[in-house]
Amino acid sequence: MIHLNELMEVKTQNPCPVCGEHLYYIFYEAKIAYEEEISIETYFCKNCLYKSNKLSSQVGKEPKKITVLIENREDLRIIIYRSANGKLLIPEFGAEISPGLESYGEITTVEAVLEKFLEKIDFIGKDEENPEIFFEVREKILKNLKGEVSPFSVIIEDPSGKSRINSSKAVESSLEN
Ligand SMILES: [Zn+2]
Structure with a gap:
């Protein structure tokens, strides 16, 4: 079970490494049951669906x-x-x-x-x-x-x-x- 605390999305000037379209940057904080709070950063291409994720801990x-x-x-x-x-x-x-x-x-x-x-x-x-x-x-x-x-x-x-x-x-x- 994942609770999303925040969800934000911004169109960036960075090109998709696959097709060259603008990448979208999506950031959210998530709380996973019995786990710590983490943040998830994603670069996402709406054209070819290329995606790159980065997870990091928000605790402490x-x-x-x-x-x-x-x-x-x-x-x-x-x-x-x-x-x-x-x-x-x-x-x-x-x-x-x-x-x-x-x-x-x-x-x-x-x-x-x-x-x-x-x-x-x-x-x-x-x-x-x-x-x-x-x-x-x-x-x-x-x-x-x-x-x-x-x-x-x-x-x-x-x-x-x-x-x-x-x-x-x-x-x-x-x-x-
Ligand atoms: Zn792409």
């Missing part, structure tokens, strides 16, 4: 901080799972996305985080006292979204330790640092 996770340096266009496609307790930061842009009221996390990509942040600052509007900073940050984000990437870091601070950044470049450390 320590508070952690995950950092990844975004250096090029490819890195914009890195998939991020921010748990319900994870705070996402991009210090270079003064961006901070705090855990919301939702009891679930979100799956996103670096690119989507930038788009979301851009929407947010456009909504808030420019700070009358520091209009240059507003335009400067806006400009930087737009350049990155166009693929002219100037290195910046994406950080997740997560007391529950459940968040993850799907990249071999991601570095994990304890939250206290």
